[in-house]
Amino acid sequence: MHQFRTHTCAALRKSDEGSEVRLSGWIHKIRDHGGVLFIDLRDTYGLTQCVIEEGSPLLAEVEKWRNESVITITGKVIARSAETVNTKMPTGEIEVQIEQAELQSAADVIPFQIADEDQAGEEIRLKYRYLDLRREKMQKNIRLRNGVISSMRRRMTEQNFQEFQTPILTASSPEGARDYLVPSRLHPGKFYALPQAPQQFKQLLMMSGFDRYFQIAPCFRDEDGRADRLAEFYQLDVEMSFVTQDDVFNTIQPVIEGVFEEFSDFTGEKRQVQWMPSIPYKEAMLKYGSDKPDLRNPLEIVDVTRVFARDDVEFKAFKGVIAKGGVVRAIRAPKVSDQPRSFFDKLNSWAQGEGAPGLGYVLFEGGEGKGPIAKFIPDAAQQQIRDIADCEDGDAIFFVCNQEGPAANFAGKARDAICSALPEGHDAERESGVYKFCWIVDFPMYEFDEKAQKIDFSHNPFSMPQGGMGDLDNKDPLDVYAFQYDCVCNGFELASGAIRNHKPEIMEKAFGIAGYDKSVLEDKFGGMLNAMRYGAPPHGGLAFGVDRIIMLLADEPNLREVYAFVMNGQYEDQMMKAPNDVDPEHLRDLHIKLSLPKQKINDSEAA
Numbered sequence: 001m002h003q004f005r006t007h008t009c010a011a012l013r014k015s016d017e018g019s020e021v022r023l024s025g026w027i028h029k030i031r032d033h034g035g036v037l038f039i040d041l042r043d044t045y046g047l048t049q050c051v052i053e054e055g056s057p058l059l060a061e062v063e064k065w066r067n068e069s070v071i072t073i074t075g076k077v078i079a080r081s082a083e084t085v086n087t088k089m090p091t092g093e094i095e096v097q098i099e100q101a102e103l104q105s106a107a108d109v110i111p112f113q114i115a116d117e118d119q120a121g122e123e124i125r126l127k128y129r130y131l132d133l134r135r136e137k138m139q140k141n142i143r144l145r146n147g148v149i150s151s152m153r154r155r156m157t158e159q160n161f162q163e164f165q166t167p168i169l170t171a172s173s174p175e176g177a178r179d180y181l182v183p184s185r186l187h188p189g190k191f192y193a194l195p196q197a198p199q200q201f202k203q204l205l206m207m208s209g210f211d212r213y214f215q216i217a218p219c220f221r222d223e224d225g226r227a228d229r230l231a232e233f234y235q236l237d238v239e240m241s242f243v244t245q246d247d248v249f250n251t252i253q254p255v256i257e258g259v260f261e262e263f264s265d266f267t268g269e270k271r272q273v274q275w276m277p278s279i280p281y282k283e284a285m286l287k288y289g290s291d292k293p294d295l296r297n298p299l300e301i302v303d304v305t306r307v308f309a310r311d312d313v314e315f316k317a318f319k320g321v322i323a324k325g326g327v328v329r330a331i332r333a334p335k336v337s338d339q340p341r342s343f344f345d346k347l348n349s350w351a352q353g354e355g356a357p358g359l360g361y362v363l364f365e366g367g368e369g370k371g372p373i374a375k376f377i378p379d380a381a382q383q384q385i386r387d388i389a390d391c392e393d394g395d396a397i398f399f400v401c402n403q404e405g406p407a408a409n410f411a412g413k414a415r416d417a418i419c420s421a422l423p424e425g426h427d428a429e430r431e432s433g434v435y436k437f438c439w440i441v442d443f444p445m446y447e448f449d450e451k452a453q454k455i456d457f458s459h460n461p462f463s464m465p466q467g468g469m470g471d472l473d474n475k476d477p478l479d480v481y482a483f484q485y486d487c488v489c490n491g492f493e494l495a496s497g498a499i500r501n502h503k504p505e506i507m508e509k510a511f512g513i514a515g516y517d518k519s520v521l522e523d524k525f526g527g528m529l530n531a532m533r534y535g536a537p538p539h540g541g542l543a544f545g546v547d548r549i550i551m552l553l554a555d556e557p558n559l560r561e562v563y564a565f566v567m568n569g570q571y572e573d574q575m576m577k578a579p580n581d582v583d584p585e586h587l588r589d590l591h592i593k594l595s596l597p598k599q600k601i602n603d604s605e606a607a
Contacts, residue, residue, distance in 0.1 A: 001022055001074075004022065004024040005022050005023050005072070006022045007022075009041050009045055009046050009047055010047070010090055010091060012077055012094050012096070013090075013093065017077050017078060017094065018078075020075070021096060022072065022073070023041055023050070023072070024072040024104070025041045025071070026041070026070055027041065027067050027068060027069050027070075027107075028114070028115050030067065036054050037051065038051050039052070039071075039073075039098070040115070041071070044139060047089060047091065048094075048095070049091070049095040050073055050096045051097055052101075053097065058098060058100075062098075062101055066108075067115065069104075069105060069106050070107075071101060071102060072102045073096065074098070075096045075097045075098040077095075077096055077097075080092070080094060110131060111124060112124060112128070112131070112132075114134050122560070122568065122569075123568060123574065126566065126567075126568050126574055126575060127574040127575055129564075133564060138561075141550070141561060142564055144266055145546075145550050145564075147262075148263060149216055151262055151263075152216065152259060152546070155254075155258055155259070156214045156236075156238075159212070159251060159255070160212055162214070163216075164201075164205060164213055166201035166215060167195070167201065169182060169192040170192060172191065172192075172193035172524075177221040177222065178222035178223065179196065179220075179221075180193065180194040180220045181193055181194075185589055185591075195219060196220065197217070197543060198217050198219075198237055202215070202239040202541060203239065203500055203528060204528060206241045206537055207535070207536045207537070211241045211242075212239075212240055212241070213237075213541075214236065214237060214238050214239075215236075215237045216235075216236060216546065217234065217235050218233075218234055219233055219235055230547070230559050230563075230566065230567070231567065233545065233546075233559075234546040234547060235546055236543065237541070237543045238541045238542055238544075240539060241537040241538070242539070243499070243538070243539065244499070244540075245483050245499055248485075248499070248542060249439060249485075252495075252542065252544075256494075261273050264435070264553070267553075269433060270433075272434045272435070273435050274435065275438065276436055276437065276438040278440070279440055279441070280441055280442040281441065281444065282442070284440050286301060288300070288301065289329070289408045289410070289411040290408075290491075291443075291493075292486065292492060293412075293491065294491030295438060295490075296431040296436050296490060297415060298419075298428050298431075299332065300415075301331050301408075301411045302330050302331075302332070303327060303328070303330075304328050304330045304384075305322060305328045307377075307388070308381075308401070310381055312380065312381060313376065313378065313381050314376045315373055317357075317401070318399075318401045321401050321402060321403075325403065326401060326404070327404050328399055328400070328407075329408065330385065330389055330398065330399050331397065331418055332390065332395055333395065334394070334395045334427065334428050335426070336396045336422070337395075344371075347359050347361075347417060347418060350417050351414065356400075359398050359399075360373045360399045361396050361398045362377065362385070362399075363395075364391055364392070364393050364397075365393055365394065366393065367393065368382075371396070385397060416491075435489055437487060437489045438488060439486070439488075440486040441484075441485045442481050442484075443458060443484035443485070443486075444458050444459075444480065445458065445459075445465050445480040445484075446458055446477040446478055446513065454514075454515055455515065456514050456515070459482065459484045460482075460498045461510070461514070462501055462507075463482040463498035464500060464501045465480050465501075466481045468503075469506050469509060472509045482498060483499035484496075485498065487542070487544070489552060492548055492551075492552065493548075494544055494548055494549060494552075495542045495545065497540065497543065498541075499540035500538075500541075547559050547563070
């Protein structure tokens with residue numbers, strides 16, 4: 001018999017009755033039933049109930065053992081009586097009568113419960129992550145992660161993609177986020193950067209003639225923590241040669257659909273996978289107030305600026321904003337005339353909580369408009385609003401007024417808030433049981449950076465402008481569109497990509513418009529620029545966030561629930577105590593002298 005186990009804790013069935021077996025695992029629970037001791041023994045595969053009968057010489061020792069101690073038991077498989085069968089467990093028809101028990105490793109008193117739902121906060125869960133990972137929910141999530149990545153690899157290989165590993169230590173480059181820097185001991189005063197993405201390397205592989213690349217790539221960005229963003233994350237990174245935008249979509253779409261369909265019942269509810277038509281960026285911002293719209297929400301935003309600009313409309317709060325170039329957006333909420341006043345009051349309070357004065361509305365009922373701002377809008381203007389928003393009696397329409405960017409952003413939030421406020425069963429409630437995907441296309445190549453007061457790239461700087469050099473030469477930069485695209489699902493951006501610029505002269509021009517002269521381009525991207533000069537194929541690709549995909553499949557609100565080891569929201573690893581102080585000798589080896597904020601210096605002196 002094997003030293004530790006003949007079976008896993010999920011393997012035994014009634015057909016094993018009478019067998020002599022050995023199991024090893026963690027004590028999930030110990031229950032004393034009047035001299036008969038029951039042990040639920042757990043490993044990563046499942047649970048088996050084990051029993052020590054009254055009078056056994058093992059009782060005195062085993063009853064001292066704590067939950068989460070690791071033990072090995074040897075005994076005989078016996079059938080449970082009909083009234084004690086547990087149909088919720090695969091091993092629920094049997095139990096193991098313990099004849100020998102060995103304590104492999106004793107556990108101290110645990111800081112939170114493993115066997116039962118525990119309301120322990122995130123900080124303590126992350127500090128004792130190895131205990132947190134023993135919980136059934138976390139074990140399931142990590143197995144899901146493993147399954148999703150294996151599925152991606154299989155599906156990409158089946159489409160003749162080759163898997164590569166690109167460097168982790170590389171050069172810093174201006175790609176939109178802060179780099180994590182690594183000092184070089186051998187080159188004093190110089191630094192490597194951890195890659196924000198393998199962008200340049202995957203394009204260089206296309207220029208090397210490999211045609212189809214993929215990687216489950218680690219990426220690092222020194223950004224503030226959020227529930228759906230981490231400092232270190234993984235992406236399904238893809239690049240293809242001799243492709244159009246549609247070729248990329250048609251190739252990767254079956255991969256992502258297949259993964260979601262394969263794991264769509266992970267939470268116990270089978271969910272549909274639907275791919276909606278592509279939406280241009282400008283249309284998405286107008287209709288949904290977001291470039292990552294949740295298409296399960298049927299509400300849409302319309303522009304009613306021209307109504308409030310009419311001479312007979314006297315609503316001065318909006319007119320003053322319109323006079324300065326602002327816009328008015330409106331969201332129709334259908335069939336809400338039967339809702340209590342509190343429905344409207346709560347939405348008004350929500351808007352005030354977001355920093356707005358409120359959320360003005362008009363309720364159409366009995367052929368006329370009612371509500372706090374209806375009196376400022378004459379009948380003809382109200383009818384124009386009805387026509388634009390396709391309103392009927394019983395509908396309400398909510399208004400947002402601001403400059404175009406902030407108005408779109410707030411209208412998008414209001415659209416979601418209104419949908420969430422609708423009662424269960426309402427015709428316009430958010431759909432459930434479905435993953436709704438779409439591509440957002442036709443992103444502007446450039447945007448105006450208000451803070452820096454300059455033109456800058458709005459998306460990926462390596463993208464091909466849709467009109468090539470002609471657009472860069474002849475159009476206002478803010479009117480230039482790029483072959484850039486995002487894949488969104490249920491309100492989350494899952495992927496971002498582009499058809500790449502493969503011509504050095506276009507790259508030089510594109511970066512010049514954004515304020516990067518040729519010397520900066522040569523310094524930061526010289527390797528890729530030189531490669532283009534030796535023949536670069538038209539190519540394109542994208543990257544899907546592996547962690548966000550798993551988060552959606554597991555129906556988890558936080559990325560930290562789908563990683564084995566992860567930092568908290570302040571990017572601190574309390575389990576491994578990182579980041580930590582480095583001894584002076586190590587700093588001298590790296591030619592680094594600290595220049596800490598004053599508060600930090602005082603803290604160090606106090607210590």
